[in-house]
Amino acid sequence: MTELTLAKAVNSGLRRALADDDRVVLLGEDIGPLGGVFRVTDGLQRDFGTDRVMDMPLAESGIIGMAVGLAYRGFRPVCEIQFDGFIYPAFDQIVAQVAKLHYRTRGAVRMPITIRVPFGGGIGAVEHHSESPEAYFAHTAGLRVVTCSTPQDAHTMIRQAIACDDPVLFFEPKRRYWTKGEVDEDADFPFDRARVLLEGADVTIVAYGPLVATAIDAAIAAGDEGTSVEVIDLRSLSPLDLDTVEASVRKTGRLVITHEAAQFGGLGAEIAASITDRCFLYLEAAPARVTGFDTPYPSARAEEHFLPDLDRILDAVDRVLGRQNALTGWSAS
Amino acid sequence: MRTTVSDTRIEAELPSPPDELVQLLDPEGRRIEDPLYDPYVSDVSGEALLRLYEDLVVVRRIDVEATALQRQGQLGLWPPLLGQEAAQVGSALALRADDFIFSSYRENAVAYCRGVELPQLVEVWRGTAQSGWNPYAVNMATPQIVIGAQTLHAVGYAVGCRHDGVDTATITYFGDGATTQGDVNEAMVFAASFGAPVVFFCQNNQWAISEPVGLQAQRPIAERAPGFGIPSIRVDGNDVLAVLAATRRALDRAHRGDGPTFIEAVTYRMGPHTTSDDPSRYVDPLQREEWAAKDPIARVEAHLRDAGVLTDETAASVAATADEVAAAFRAGCLALPNPAPLSVFDHVYAEPHTGLARQRSQQEAYLRSVGELEGGAE
Numbered sequence: 001m002t003e004l005t006l007a008k009a010v011n012s013g014l015r016r017a018l019a020d021d022d023r024v025v026l027l028g029e030d031i032g033p034l035g036g037v038f039r040v041t042d043g044l045q046r047d048f049g050t051d052r053v054m055d056m057p058l059a060e061s062g063i064i065g066m067a068v069g070l071a072y073r074g075f076r077p078v079c080e081i082q083f084d085g086f087i088y089p090a091f092d093q094i095v096a097q098v099a100k101l102h103y104r105t106r107g108a109v110r111m112p113i114t115i116r117v118p119f120g121g122g123i124g125a126v127e128h129h130s131e132s133p134e135a136y137f138a139h140t141a142g143l144r145v146v147t148c149s150t151p152q153d154a155h156t157m158i159r160q161a162i163a164c165d166d167p168v169l170f171f172e173p174k175r176r177y178w179t180k181g182e183v184d185e186d187a188d189f190p191f192d193r194a195r196v197l198l199e200g201a202d203v204t205i206v207a208y209g210p211l212v213a214t215a216i217d218a219a220i221a222a223g224d225e226g227t228s229v230e231v232i233d234l235r236s237l238s239p240l241d242l243d244t245v246e247a248s249v250r251k252t253g254r255l256v257i258t259h260e261a262a263q264f265g266g267l268g269a270e271i272a273a274s275i276t277d278r279c280f281l282y283l284e285a286a287p288a289r290v291t292g293f294d295t296p297y298p299s300a301r302a303e304e305h306f307l308p309d310l311d312r313i314l315d316a317v318d319r320v321l322g323r324q325n326a327l328t329g330w331s332a333s
Numbered sequence: 334m335r336t337t338v339s340d341t342r343i344e345a346e347l348p349s350p351p352d353e354l355v356q357l358l359d360p361e362g363r364r365i366e367d368p369l370y371d372p373y374v375s376d377v378s379g380e381a382l383l384r385l386y387e388d389l390v391v392v393r394r395i396d397v398e399a400t401a402l403q404r405q406g407q408l409g410l411w412p413p414l415l416g417q418e419a420a421q422v423g424s425a426l427a428l429r430a431d432d433f434i435f436s437s438y439r440e441n442a443v444a445y446c447r448g449v450e451l452p453q454l455v456e457v458w459r460g461t462a463q464s465g466w467n468p469y470a471v472n473m474a475t476p477q478i479v480i481g482a483q484t485l486h487a488v489g490y491a492v493g494c495r496h497d498g499v500d501t502a503t504i505t506y507f508g509d510g511a512t513t514q515g516d517v518n519e520a521m522v523f524a525a526s527f528g529a530p531v532v533f534f535c536q537n538n539q540w541a542i543s544e545p546v547g548l549q550a551q552r553p554i555a556e557r558a559p560g561f562g563i564p565s566i567r568v569d570g571n572d573v574l575a576v577l578a579a580t581r582r583a584l585d586r587a588h589r590g591d592g593p594t595f596i597e598a599v600t601y602r603m604g605p606h607t608t609s610d611d612p613s614r615y616v617d618p619l620q621r622e623e624w625a626a627k628d629p630i631a632r633v634e635a636h637l638r639d640a641g642v643l644t645d646e647t648a649a650s651v652a653a654t655a656d657e658v659a660a661a662f663r664a665g666c667l668a669l670p671n672p673a674p675l676s677v678f679d680h681v682y683a684e685p686h687t688g689l690a691r692q693r694s695q696q697e698a699y700l701r702s703v704g705e706l707e708g709g710a711e
Contacts, residue, residue, distance in 0.1 A: 059519040068489055092516075093482065097479070097486070102680055105468060108464075109469075
């Protein structure tokens with residue numbers, strides 16, 4: 001066991017993947033001597049060479065398109081998209097090519113491409129540097145979409161993503177890059193399974209990526225007030241481990257889902273619909289969503305008014321418990 | 334894989350910018366001597382040229398048959414290659430077996446030359462599959478429908494070949510319209526920066542559906558490549574010998590490790606964009622007539638007749654062969670089975686996906702309940 005930041009845990013996972021399989025190559029902007037803008041690839045080009053860790057010309061579609069050709073040739077490319085908001089020029093290559101080539105060729109051509117994306121807000125950044133575009137990709141057949149919330153998960157899941165024969169969108173919660181935690185390099189778990197982080201009896205909170213820590217804080221605070229909250233870290237957004245959520249909601253009867261991404265058409269809507277379908281007779285209240293608003297991501301000094309926080313999550317916990325608050329429609333007076 | 338831009342080599346003898354078309358066989362079938370390109374086709378005369386002629390005739394015959402199949406409701410759509418036979422056959426026959434192709438959807442003659450089985454040419458167009466063949470069986474990726482996307486795949490594959498230490502070349506086909514796409518321009522930057530062993534083969538057929546090439550380019554398209562650090566060749570795309578020679582030259586550079594080359598094959602789309610198109614709304618009949626006089630097959634025929642290699646009897650025999658191929662093509666097309674109901678779930682992922690597995694089993698139960706599925710799961 002070693003204590004690492006989440007960024008270092010991804011780095012050590014990439015290092016292991018490069019060492020274990022010489023078909024693994026890294027592609028990205030500024031990932032060489034600089035080590036990436038978040039230093040996630042720090043030292044990797046020095047240790048594995050410019051053939052394995054390649055600085056790319058500044059074109060996201062070009063990076064992903066080139067990865068497709070490398071995968072055709074039997075490589076396992078790991079692409080870094082520098083920031084969430086810069087992934088859109090590569091959208092066509094990801095959605096129309098990476099996601100569909102295995103299907104198109106009836107399984108003849110595999111696309112074991114990992115696309116790493118630092119995502120989410122909370123770091124006071126300028127526009128295009130705080131977005132949560134995961135739903136676009138979770139909506140696309142052929143892609144797997146995962147996200148990590150701890151250094152241990154970051155290390156283990158990036159290696160699993162690279163080893164997976166399907167394309168994986170790997171969303172890294174950039175505001176948690178500096179979170180420290182113990183990492184066991186030999187740990188192993190299925191990366192498409194959710195994890196129950198805290199057990200509870202009254203309410204289930206489902207979170208992923210950067211909001212897992214917030215959800216735990218909310219659960220602890222609710223516990224102080226006598227409400228027993230179960231917290232589930234989804235880890236995988238496609239596929240969704242609905243079995244784990246279903247088992248929890250059958251127990252608690254109440255569901256709160258939280259994510260930074262906008263609400264409309266987001267993962268929360270999918271989870272609410274699927275769990276309502278599976279647990280209709282077990283639900284004591286309609287599932288509640290605590291999400292970013294259906295607005296563009298706001299400017300840095302306004303992001304606290306956009307991002308779900310502990311109080312908004314607790315407010316939703318109250319709501320599913322039937323306690324009066326602004327959104328239950330009851331007047332507080 | 335090289336990662337610096339400084340070592341991209343540009344051969345001095347390649348015209349940059351190219352000022353004229355490479356042509357070895359003029360529209361009347363006269364052989365034009367060219368000291369630079371003649372050595373690349375010194376093996377192609379007499380019987381060898383007759384075999385090329387047969388390939389040209391056969392691919393045109395297949396194309397005509399495919400259009401007929403579409404008109405008869407047997408294909409949903411077909412993109413005719415009429416007029417582009419020389420550009421496709423000449424370039425395809427220049428390739429080594431291990432060279433890899435990333436094409437667009439119109440390169441059916443390339444696929445034929447590559448040994449793709451006849452019915453596999455139309456699986457996509459009949460709607461029985463999203464691809465007709467296993468790319469690794471013929472070293473040709475399944476045709477790309479998104480304009481220009483395949484050019485980046487070619488660069489990645491080419492860089493991978495060099496990483497593997499093999500001298501395999503990669504060729505990518507695209508049209509004049511594609512040269513406006515960001516992906517094609519990015520592909521040229523990436524190819525130049527990494528010195529990728531790739532040949533960019535642009536068939537300038539003058540049209541992107543209804544848009545004339547003048548809407549994409551104000552100067553000959555081949556002139557763009559040198560700006561990216563890629564030498565280019567402008568070739569008469571209706572001259573199968575010139576196309577063969579130019580492609581061999583470009584491939585030689587790639588095999589030697591001298592980096593990318595761009596070829597603009599100047600040709601003309603004599604038919605519609607696809608069977609759904611109506612060129613009468615936008616094509617000037619006079620322009621089409623001018624290009625009809627530059628037909629890629631007629632000039633080879635004239636040349637072979639002058640040389641005494643082609644007689645009425647041989648021509649009839651070639652036509653009969655083409656008819657036989659077309660009949661086999663038609664029969665193979667009609668015999669293609671429709672996909673099984675649950676096959677829509679196959680190969681979405683290479684590894685098990687719990688969400689999709691659940692959906693598939695629900696659909697399977699539904700199909701059984703309504704009697705649309707009997708016996709096995711398929």
